[in-house]
Amino acid sequence: DAKTTQPPSMDCAEGRAANLPCNHSTISGNEYVYWYRQIHSQGPQYIIHGLKNNETNEMASLIITEDRKSSTLILPHATLRDTAVYYCIVRVPFGNEKLTFGTGTRLTIIP
Amino acid sequence: GAVVSQHPSRVICKSGTSVKIECRSLDFQATTMFWYRQFPKKSLMLMATSNEGSKATYEQGVEKDKFLINHASLTLSTLTVTSAHPEDSSFYICSAESRDGTDTQYFGPGTRLTVL
Numbered sequence: 001d002a003k004t005t006q007p008p009s010m011d012c013a014e015g016r017a018a019n020l021p022c023n024h025s026t027i028s029g030n031e032y033v034y035w036y037r038q039i040h041s042q043g044p045q046y047i048i049h050g051l052k053n054n055e056t057n058e059m060a061s062l063i064i065t066e067d068r069k070s071s072t073l074i075l076p077h078a079t080l081r082d083t084a085v086y087y088c089i090v091r092v093p094f095g096n097e098k099l100t101f102g103t104g105t106r107l108t109i110i111p
Numbered sequence: 112g113a114v115v116s117q118h119p120s121r122v123i124c125k126s127g128t129s130v131k132i133e134c135r136s137l138d139f140q141a142t143t144m145f146w147y148r149q150f151p152k153k154s155l156m157l158m159a160t161s162n163e164g165s166k167a168t169y170e171q172g173v174e175k176d177k178f179l180i181n182h183a184s185l186t187l188s189t190l191t192v193t194s195a196h197p198e199d200s201s202f203y204i205c206s207a208e209s210r211d212g213t214d215t216q217y218f219g220p221g222t223r224l225t226v227l
Contacts, residue, residue, distance in 0.1 A: 043218035093214035101155040
């Protein structure tokens, strides 16, 4: 059963902020939200993860709603190299729990 | 940091031969590694969980005698596709779990297997 729901595709203009939504309405209290992306013919790349607080790193920001039922990954200034499939995954860390990949969002950055 | 490599990146073999794929964590130790398979235009599917020094745990429907996994050290896991057939042609990707306090999985670049 899918734990997350993401739109199948999105477009974003180069230089603009890309906001990728994810619904995880059945998330449990000890599950974290992880974001990965996969550029064509490459292995997935870790982006960011969080539990309940908003997180930011050099790649992106993660905004998690107060009820934790949804989140948004923000790429502040999208470039053509950000074109990829983005996966939102919920998982309990430190328990050998596997990552279950859904279908993700195919983000296309438009020049 | 947190770099995972795979070798080879691409392999073409004849039907009936065996192919070994290596997965290495280059700058961290990984007691747990994972092997995934991805068919064209599909998402990643977990095949097995590899634990250093013990037997791998296979997902339902994955033949353990066909996909042999060895995790002999904290930085190396291997996947051997035995008696490969054209239907085994796929993109094989490994990941290694970092024990840096975040338990994040980092992925290798993948191996494209084509069986003729």
